[in-house]
Amino acid sequence: MKIPTTLKHKPVVVSENYEKVDGRMAGNTDAKGLSLGLAQWNDRGKVDISAKVWRYTGEKWSRQSEELPLHRVLDLSILICRSLEHFREAYRYENLYDPEQPVIDRVGLQGDAMTVSVCTDNERINEDIKLFSQALSDDDEMIGERLRTLSKILKDMGY
Numbered sequence: 001m002k003i004p005t006t007l008k009h010k011p012v013v014v015s016e017n018y019e020k021v022d023g024r025m026a027g028n029t030d031a032k033g034l035s036l037g038l039a040q041w042n043d044r045g046k047v048d049i050s051a052k053v054w055r056y057t058g059e060k061w062s063r064q065s066e067e068l069p070l071h072r073v074l075d076l077s078i079l080i081c082r083s084l085e086h087f088r089e090a091y092r093y094e095n096l097y098d099p100e101q102p103v104i105d106r107v108g109l110q111g112d113a114m115t116v117s118v119c120t121d122n123e124r125i126n127e128d129i130k131l132f133s134q135a136l137s138d139d140d141e142m143i144g145e146r147l148r149t150l151s152k153i154l155k156d157m158g159y
Contacts, residue, residue, distance in 0.1 A: 003033040008040035030055045
């Protein structure tokens with residue numbers, strides 16, 4: 001499916017037909033494409049790049065399509081990786097985390113740090129964290145394939 005070019009987000013690099021590889025939802029998803037392009041929130045004289053997931057309802061492009069600045073996409077990737085690392089060793093804790101030390105990591109960024117922690121404000125955290133851990137386990141092969149691909153591309157780029 002062709003990604004529209006007449007809307008506010010202006011695609012520059014696209015992955016059309018994303019519905020064929022959209023994880024567990026492949027073949028049965030409304031996420032039809034991904035793009036990197038000029039952000040819809042750009043003002044005159046200011047140009048930001050964003051990543052966008054294009055969703056299509058079957059009749060029209062959905063207002064639920066998501067657009068994120070590139071640094072947030074990368075920050076989410078960091079959050080995913082630190083979470084995966086935590087859950088590799090989480091079995092050591094009765095509730096899959098240490099309630100006395102819920103901070104998983106502090107990742108240095110821009111002269112400060114992004115804190116990665118278990119959400120102890122969630123009143124059902126002990127139940128939800130087990131469901132989360134099981135879902136990570138169930139999707140391990142699919143996530144691993146994407147991480148290996150990303151790792152290879154980053155190495156090829158010199159990172």
